[in-house]
Every structure is written in C-alpha cells, then in structure tokens.
Amino acid sequence: MNQGTKAMAELCLLVALWILPLLTTNHAVCPSHQSSYFTGADKEICCDYCAAGEEMKARCTSNNPKPTCEPCPEGFFNQPKTIYKCRVCNPCDKSSIELKPCDKSSDAVCKCPAGSEPKNDKETACLCNKGNHIVANQCVPCPQGHFSREDNSICRPWTNCSATGEEQQEPGSSTEDVKCSRPKILPSQVFRSSTSTKAPVSGKATTSHPRATEGNIVFNNATTVNNSSTNWKFLSFILIAVILLMVSATIFLIMFVHMCQRKEKRNFRGCRIPIQEVTELSKQMTV
Known part of the structure; x- marks a missing residue:
C-alpha cells in the first residue's frame, strides 16, 4: 500500500468517526x-x-x-x-392597479400603471407626476386646456375668464391654471344701469357719460337706503300707535269695572243700559 492510498484511508476513517455520532x-x-x-x-x-x-x-x-x-x-x-x-395585508393604493386582492392565504398583487413610477417593490403605491393623469391604466399628459397641480390627481379645465367678466393675466399650463384679473363693469352693464335709472325723453337723443352713469348708480343706492329707512320709520309709528291704543283700552276697561263695583256697594242694582232702567221704572209706576 503506497503512501497516497494510506492517507486516503485515514481520512475516510476520520470522517466516518465524525459522522457516526450524528447518525446515532x-x-x-x-x-x-x-x-x-x-x-x-x-x-x-x-x-x-x-x-x-x-x-x-x-x-x-x-x-x-x-x-x-x-x-x-x-x-x-x-x-x-x-x-x-x-x-x-398590503392593499393597493388608488394610484396602483389591483390584480388580486389580499385574502387569508396570500397578500394583494399590485401593478403600477404604464408611465408611472413604483414607490415600493410591491408596487402598492405609484407616482403619476403632476401635469399628468391616469386614463385607461396609463399615466398620460393632460390634454390641451387642462392642468393638474398635484401628483396622482385628475386634470381639470382652465378657467374661462371671459365667462365671469374677467380678463386673462397669465396663460395656463399643464400644471397651473390661467390667472384672471379682477371683475370689471362691462359696457353692457353700464348701459343697462343708465337706462333703468332714467327714462329717455322722446324725440331727443340722450348720451350718458361713464362718470355720470356711476353717479346715477350711487344716487340710486342712496335713494334705496333712504326709502328703506322711511319704511322702517312708518312701521315703527304704526306699532307705537297700536300699543298706545291697546293700553288705552285696557285702562278704560279697568275704570269701567271699578265704577261698577262702587255702584254695587251703594246698593245699586248694577250697571244697566238705559232701556232696562226705563222698563223697570214703568213697572214701578204701574204698581
């Protein structure tokens, strides 16, 4: 037996001695x-x-x-x-697509819409940047005339400044709405106010200056306030008159009752109307 075979036999013996306790x-x-x-x-x-x-x-x-x-x-x-x-369970966010809901044996399965970015490895939440919105499970840019200021939001149409009587100051973009100026008095409104405050004279052409028209509007507002104040004064006068009338009637009734009580104490037979007293007097004279 050569030296190599002997060394191999010794190694196998050592491995067997180490494995044998484990098997037992x-x-x-x-x-x-x-x-x-x-x-x-x-x-x-x-x-x-x-x-x-x-x-x-x-x-x-x-x-x-x-x-x-x-x-x-x-x-x-x-x-x-x-x-x-x-x-x-890790449910799918509204920005993600739910392929399978969470049940008792497995977690939910989610997938981000095409064009969006996953926020985690399970894709339970996704990022559709502002200026875009999700349509048919895809994150696509807002159409022309629409915008979205926040991530994962819907696109809304730009504000129509002319519809509210305003003027456009700055144009809109995919992430911002248009900016409108403060409301102004339209020429049609000025003309309508001037015609309602003063009727035109027949046979004569009338022209109104913008400042005069504004003065008429302010004068009409003041007249309306004065008329309202007059109405309140008139109503107050009527209310005071009714209260005084009720108080006078109450005092008269009390005085009448008191007078009847005093006559009863003087053995007077009561307060009667004149026809009753004449009838009783005629009966006494007959007797």
Missing part, C-alpha cells in the same frame, strides 16, 4: 407536511404545519404532533406550511 442521535427526518422541532430535552420531533390563513399559537408535543392554530384576524394573511405569525 435523535435526529428526525420529517415528511413534507411537517417541520422538525427540538423539545426541551434536545430531542427533535416532527410537528404538523398550520393551514393557510392560520397562525401557530402553541407548538406540538411528543405525544401530539398537531400544534394549536388560530385563524388570522381581518386584514391579515398567512401562507401555507409556515410556523410564523400572520402578516398584515
């Missing part, structure tokens, strides 16, 4: 539906997995290979053949 220990070879678990006595046993959508609350024992399992709470999931606790 309580090492368990578990089937696919179970996992190995070391007990407190350094003994390895096989335990069943919890079902999909469940989490393990207590390990199995050497007498019972089934662990204690409980269903995952709402909004959580757990994959099959796992010994870990349930994990929280």
Whole structure:
C-alpha cells in the first residue's frame, strides 16, 4: 500500500468517526407536511404545519404532533406550511392597479400603471407626476386646456375668464391654471344701469357719460337706503300707535269695572243700559 492510498484511508476513517455520532442521535427526518422541532430535552420531533390563513399559537408535543392554530384576524394573511405569525395585508393604493386582492392565504398583487413610477417593490403605491393623469391604466399628459397641480390627481379645465367678466393675466399650463384679473363693469352693464335709472325723453337723443352713469348708480343706492329707512320709520309709528291704543283700552276697561263695583256697594242694582232702567221704572209706576 503506497503512501497516497494510506492517507486516503485515514481520512475516510476520520470522517466516518465524525459522522457516526450524528447518525446515532435523535435526529428526525420529517415528511413534507411537517417541520422538525427540538423539545426541551434536545430531542427533535416532527410537528404538523398550520393551514393557510392560520397562525401557530402553541407548538406540538411528543405525544401530539398537531400544534394549536388560530385563524388570522381581518386584514391579515398567512401562507401555507409556515410556523410564523400572520402578516398584515398590503392593499393597493388608488394610484396602483389591483390584480388580486389580499385574502387569508396570500397578500394583494399590485401593478403600477404604464408611465408611472413604483414607490415600493410591491408596487402598492405609484407616482403619476403632476401635469399628468391616469386614463385607461396609463399615466398620460393632460390634454390641451387642462392642468393638474398635484401628483396622482385628475386634470381639470382652465378657467374661462371671459365667462365671469374677467380678463386673462397669465396663460395656463399643464400644471397651473390661467390667472384672471379682477371683475370689471362691462359696457353692457353700464348701459343697462343708465337706462333703468332714467327714462329717455322722446324725440331727443340722450348720451350718458361713464362718470355720470356711476353717479346715477350711487344716487340710486342712496335713494334705496333712504326709502328703506322711511319704511322702517312708518312701521315703527304704526306699532307705537297700536300699543298706545291697546293700553288705552285696557285702562278704560279697568275704570269701567271699578265704577261698577262702587255702584254695587251703594246698593245699586248694577250697571244697566238705559232701556232696562226705563222698563223697570214703568213697572214701578204701574204698581
């Protein structure tokens, strides 16, 4: 036996002496539906997995290979053949496309629209930059005459300044709206105000200066305020008159009752109308 063969034989003997104790220990070879678990006595046993959508609350024992399992709470999931606790669901954001919702056994599956950028590796949230919007699951630029100031927002049309009687100061863009000037009095409004405040004289052409028209408008406003003040004074006068009339009627009624009571004390038969007194007097004279 040469030196090389002898060295090889010695190496094999050392490997066998190192592996032999491992083969003689309580090492368990578990089937696919179970996992190995070391007990407190350094003994390895096989335990069943919890079902999909469940989490393990207590390990199995050497007498019972089934662990204690409980269903995952709402909004959580757990994959099959796992010994870990349930994990929280990661729903798809409104900026992402949901390919599959989260269920008890698996998380949601999301995908970003074409043209947008994913914010995480699961693509649960995406970025469609301002000046764009999502149409048919695609992030595309806003059409002409529309804008969007924020990311992941819809495009809105530019403001029509002329529709509100304003003038355009700055043009709009894909990210900003047009800027309009303050409202101004249109010529049609000035003409309508002048014709409503003063009727034209027949047979004569009338012209109105803008400053005179504005003065007429202010004068009409002042006249309206004066008329309103006059109406309030008239109503106040009527209210005071009604109150005084009611007070006078109350005083007269009290005086009348008091007079009747005084006549009763003087053995007067009561307050009667003149016809009753004449009738009673005629009866006495007849007797």
